[in-house]
Amino acid sequence: MKYVIVIPDGCADEPIAELGNLTPLQAANIPNMDRVARAGVVGLSNNVPASLTPASDVATLSLFGYDPLKVYTGRAPLETAAMGIKLGPNDWAVRCNLVHFPDGVMENFTAGHITSEEGRPLIEALQKKLGGKEMGGGVIEFHPGVSYRNILVWRGKSSKSPLEGMKTQPPHDVQGQPVKKHLPVGRGRDLLIELMEASKPIFAKHPVNHARVAAGKLPATQIWLWGQGKAPQVTPFQETYGPRGAIISAVDLVRGVGALLGWHRIDVPGATGYLDTNYANKGKYAVEALGAFDLVCVHVEAPDEASHEGKAAEKVKALEQIDQHIVGPLLDALPKYGEYRILVEPDHRTTVRTRAHAYGAVPFAACGTGLPRSGQRRYDEPTAARRVSFDPGWTLMRWFLDR
Numbered sequence: 001m002k003y004v005i006v007i008p009d010g011c012a013d014e015p016i017a018e019l020g021n022l023t024p025l026q027a028a029n030i031p032n033m034d035r036v037a038r039a040g041v042v043g044l045s046n047n048v049p050a051s052l053t054p055a056s057d058v059a060t061l062s063l064f065g066y067d068p069l070k071v072y073t074g075r076a077p078l079e080t081a082a083m084g085i086k087l088g089p090n091d092w093a094v095r096c097n098l099v100h101f102p103d104g105v106m107e108n109f110t111a112g113h114i115t116s117e118e119g120r121p122l123i124e125a126l127q128k129k130l131g132g133k134e135m136g137g138g139v140i141e142f143h144p145g146v147s148y149r150n151i152l153v154w155r156g157k158s159s160k161s162p163l164e165g166m167k168t169q170p171p172h173d174v175q176g177q178p179v180k181k182h183l184p185v186g187r188g189r190d191l192l193i194e195l196m197e198a199s200k201p202i203f204a205k206h207p208v209n210h211a212r213v214a215a216g217k218l219p220a221t222q223i224w225l226w227g228q229g230k231a232p233q234v235t236p237f238q239e240t241y242g243p244r245g246a247i248i249s250a251v252d253l254v255r256g257v258g259a260l261l262g263w264h265r266i267d268v269p270g271a272t273g274y275l276d277t278n279y280a281n282k283g284k285y286a287v288e289a290l291g292a293f294d295l296v297c298v299h300v301e302a303p304d305e306a307s308h309e310g311k312a313a314e315k316v317k318a319l320e321q322i323d324q325h326i327v328g329p330l331l332d333a334l335p336k337y338g339e340y341r342i343l344v345e346p347d348h349r350t351t352v353r354t355r356a357h358a359y360g361a362v363p364f365a366a367c368g369t370g371l372p373r374s375g376q377r378r379y380d381e382p383t384a385a386r387r388v389s390f391d392p393g394w395t396l397m398r399w400f401l402d403r
Contacts, residue, residue: 001369002340003243003295003401004286004330007063007254008322009056010304010350012362012381016312024303024315024352025363025380030323032331033344033365037379040367043388045396047362048348054357055170056304057227059347060257064297065241065397066234074229075253080151082255082265085143087231090156092138092163094192095227097171098122098148098220106179109171109308110148112218113274118208120144122220125202136162136191145252146273152195152225162188168226172308173356184225192225199223236262241401243294248286250277254299264293273301275314279325286326287333298326307350315352334368341368343400344379361389366400 011025019027047062048054049069057075058068076093080086087093098119100108111119123144133140137160141153154163166186174182184192199222203209209219238244239262247258248266250273255265268285270278282298289296300322306315327344334340345364350357363384367373376383390396 001243001294002290002334002337004290004334004340004342005063005295005297006322006327006330006342006344007060007297007299008303008319008344008346009299009301010307010348010357011315011319011346012349012360013307013315013351014353016352018312019316023381024312024319026378026382028316028319028323030319030327030379032323032328033379034377035331036327036342036344036365036367037376037383039373040365040371041374041388042363042365042376042379042384043390044361044384045345045364045389045393046360046391047393048359049392050359053170054348054359056251056253056347057257059393060254062392062394063345063347063397064237064257064261065394067392067394071232071234073232075227076151077229077231078256078260079145079149079252080143080153080231080256081259082252083143083145083151085151085153087153088155089230090138090159090161092154092156092161092228092230094152094154094163094225096123096142096150096152097224097226098150099171099224100218100221101179102221104178104180106171106174106177108218109175109224111220112212114148114212114220116144116146118212119147119150119220121208122203122206123150125206126199126223129202130195130198135194136188140195146250148220149252150223152223162191163228164188166192166228168192168228170226170357171224175308175355196223196225232260234260238262241397241403243401245295245297246289246293247297247299248282248289249273249299249301251299251301258297263297274305275302275318277302279321283326283329287329290330290333290337298330300326303346304350307352308355310352310355312352339369341366341371341400361391361393364396370402
């Protein structure tokens with residue numbers, strides 16, 4: 001049996017006036033996702049427990065069949081796994097965004113979608129100035145990631161950490177808002193705020209930012225620290241469910257979850273984690289991976305990014321690209337392998353109206369060998385609401401794999 005999972009990140013939404021009071025899924029021309037709906041089951045999956053934050057870290061673990069209430073420790077540790085950064089038992093990882101808010105308002109949580117080539121020297125400058133410094137009973141390290149997404153590691157000298165019990169806010173959830181009321185809260189807040197403040201003068205003098213300003217682009221004014229956590233303990237996917245998996249994603253968080261599950265990472269040329277990602281290459285590499293792996297998962301960040309920027313039309317366009325270049329080719333290729341199943345499902349809701357992640361069940365469509373036909377014609381939120389529901393969402397994977 002071959003299995004495919006396609007994740008159009010954050011695509012679940014609410015009706016939008018700009019789209020004629022339709023959701024992006026309803027407004028998009030997605031004949032291949034609709035093929036999945038007509039051939040199988042459409043339903044809902046609640047991937048985010050009420051006690052946790054609605055974000056890709058929690059929701060992706062749930063989508064992959066793991067109870068986040070048992071295994072989730074924080075977002076940043078999942079990304080360190082993708083970057084090959086080892087965390088000791090006393091170490092903590094913290095997500096380190098490059099952001100733009102010169103006047104106390106989060107004007108852009110991606111620093112104008114700064115490139116990895118521009119972001120790396122900024123993070124290296126922080127490491128040169130602040131790396132190796134002892135703060136709060138631990139030693140600080142900065143690690144460059146992809147684009148605006150980077151990592152801070154606090155290497156603890158004992159099991160006691162100022163980051164224990166901290167509450168931090170994702171910068172994409174405070175877009176356009178004053179940041180003062182969204183600063184870290186808890187015993188270690190002073191440590192994180194000190195580092196955030198210390199980055200300001202380093203960035204202000206950096207040639208990368210001078211060049212961006214000269215080119216009419218937004219500079220990275222400082223770092224924003226959030227998503228802290230220790231290394232999670234996760235049983236490998238093959239040991240838990242059986243299939244040997246591979247993951248395709250341009251986002252370190254999703255790659256990190258895949259790495260923790262023991263999935264093979266497939267890097268795709270032109271995959272950016274943004275609206276300009278190479279959809280066709282993702283589809284091509286996914287089809288090729290079917291020959292070597294039992295399960296292939298393709299994650300696409302673009303719909304989520306469109307929501308965070310409040311761009312309804314771009315969200316529709318991203319869904320259409322995923323449908324044409326990823327879902328379609330996979331649907332055409334799967335029958336060649338005999339028995340198969342395919343699942344299309346976002347991790348969480350991200351609404352264009354709020355530009356933020358939201359609680360609530362998300363629609364899924366699944367079809368293939370042994371799955372019943374529900375008689376539905378469309379893959380969208382209203383259709384899903386009338387059918388089967390998985391709550392908690394992590395139980396859907398066992399159903400999908402028939403384990």
